[in-house]
Amino acid sequence: MLRSGALRLCAPGVLRGPRRSAAPPTRESRPPPRSFASEVIRVDLSLPNPSWSKDMRLLFDQFMKKTEDGSWKRLPSYKYVSPQRTEVKTFFPDGKPVKEDHMPQAQLFPRSLEEGLGFEYAMFHNHVENRTVCIFQGGPYLQGASGFLHGGAIATMMDSTLGVCALTAGGVAMTANLNINFRRPIPLCSVVVINSQLDKVEGRKLFVSCNVQSVDGKTLHSKATSLFVKLNPKEV
Numbered sequence: 001m002l003r004s005g006a007l008r009l010c011a012p013g014v015l016r017g018p019r020r021s022a023a024p025p026t027r028e029s030r031p032p033p034r035s036f037a038s039e040v041i042r043v044d045l046s047l048p049n050p051s052w053s054k055d056m057r058l059l060f061d062q063f064m065k066k067t068e069d070g071s072w073k074r075l076p077s078y079k080y081v082s083p084q085r086t087e088v089k090t091f092f093p094d095g096k097p098v099k100e101d102h103m104p105q106a107q108l109f110p111r112s113l114e115e116g117l118g119f120e121y122a123m124f125h126n127h128v129e130n131r132t133v134c135i136f137q138g139g140p141y142l143q144g145a146s147g148f149l150h151g152g153a154i155a156t157m158m159d160s161t162l163g164v165c166a167l168t169a170g171g172v173a174m175t176a177n178l179n180i181n182f183r184r185p186i187p188l189c190s191v192v193v194i195n196s197q198l199d200k201v202e203g204r205k206l207f208v209s210c211n212v213q214s215v216d217g218k219t220l221h222s223k224a225t226s227l228f229v230k231l232n233p234k235e236v
């Protein structure tokens, strides 16, 4: 259930009346789902919803424009790792068995909180430049120091963006190393832009880096470098 308090905090005024603009597509503009399967599993969560602030919507629109010539692509995102639950695969490099009973409950962590309260984000990828950009609005359940985002929440979104950047370039890989410098705190419910890029590939090793900036680009909130290692094909 959506809490009005969270909505007011992150997107002032959104409860005052219906939105007038029809484009771009939004989650709420799609036809109602027919079953649990189509309701929960197939909903693309990287589309605007009423909790998104004006900044978040403006940035989203700007990046959608960049997709028009094909250089950038918006990446859909689902609550479940695979929208087809039957296709869920697990990768355990050390060979430990996965309890299949747990898999039906498994959700992508940044998509596991309710709309507007946790991680609201959309990612865009440029295949030519090997860059992934994430626009991210951290909701009220992600608080660390009073009024600011928790460092773990920031790390989650950096890891996710870097992961998409690495995975898009190199296939299935896991984070082996993540070094973050937190420079300036991120106010709760504000919007930041995470810019990531693939720096180098050495065999199975993918070196990626990213920074987190305010919407106006004036504040550098965080920086990170990271190593992703492609999983051994024999173990996948």
Ligand SMILES: CCCCCCCC(=O)SCCNC(=O)CCNC(=O)[C@H](O)C(C)(C)COP(=O)(O)OP(=O)(O)OC[C@H]1O[C@@H](n2cnc3c(N)ncnc32)[C@H](O)[C@@H]1OP(=O)(O)O
Binding pocket: 093, 159, 160, 163, 164, 167, 174, 175, 176, 177, 203, 204, 205, 227, 229, 230, 231, 232
């Ligand atoms: C779409 C959504 C995207 C979401 C992205 C989110 C990604 C995640 O959060 S993943 C979760 C966190 N990560 C993990 O749990 C991974 C745990 N670690 C592991 O499973 C393994 O260590 C793994 C798979 C990374 C590497 O293991 P393995 O395949 O055996 O590789 P291994 O032979 O040890 O190392 C390969 C190379 O990487 C190097 N390497 C491995 N780890 C590190 C490290 N931490 N630092 C530096 N180098 C390293 C090795 O030195 C070796 O280098 P070289 O080839 O030059 O000798």
